[in-house]
Amino acid sequence: MPLRSDWSSATCPIARSADVLADPWVLLILRELFSGRTRFDQLREATGAADSVLSRRLTAMSEADLVTREDPHDHRSGYRLTDAGRETLPILHAFARFARITDPAGPWGLTVSCGRCGGIAESVDWCTTCAAPLDADSTRWSRHSMGDTPFALLDGTGA
Ligand SMILES: [Zn+2]
Structure with missing residues (x-):
């Protein structure tokens, strides 16, 4: 449809x-x-x-x-x-990255980081600090609306 x-x-x-x-x-x-x-x-x-x-x-x-x-x-x-x-994750990261590029002053309600090293993501699909893939298993998000604490994706605690 x-x-x-x-x-x-x-x-x-x-x-x-x-x-x-x-x-x-x-x-x-x-x-x-x-x-x-x-x-x-x-x-x-x-x-x-x-x-x-x-x-x-x-x-x-x-x-x-x-x-x-x-x-x-x-x-x-x-x-x-x-x-x-799950393959749409880099698309969402691209939207977040685009907002950071076009509006550097923010606000930043969502931050993407690497679950392996904790580095803030500068790419949509791999960690520029440790080269780990930023897939659904290895990526952490922190969202202002959810308390700003980094969390694993898809873990079901987003109630
Ligand atoms: Zn990393």
Whole structure:
């Protein structure tokens, strides 16, 4: 279910990815799923999306294989990122980095750091201090709205 124009069959890979990813709500939902918020009510509260907006995006994200139910047999269960969904992490980091570049004065509500060495990320997908990959397993975020303490992604403590 495309949210806007249907670019799902475009030959350009950027256009094909934009078909599902170029939507602000989708990006905010991804941010919250990486932050460990998995339930519909948590996602609604954290993003500020109306029920219908959130429901439509989660359906589109599920059809695009970005998310799946934590329990496929329970329609009330939360959502988790698929492998493809986890691959969107550098995209979110690029958005955060772009904000830092274009608005150096901040404010900085989200900081990306390396889980191995603690270095603040200067790249979207690898640590410029120790060269570790900045994937979902090895990246730490700190968010002002969540107390500014660095946390592991996808750990389910973002309630
Ligand atoms: Zn590092």
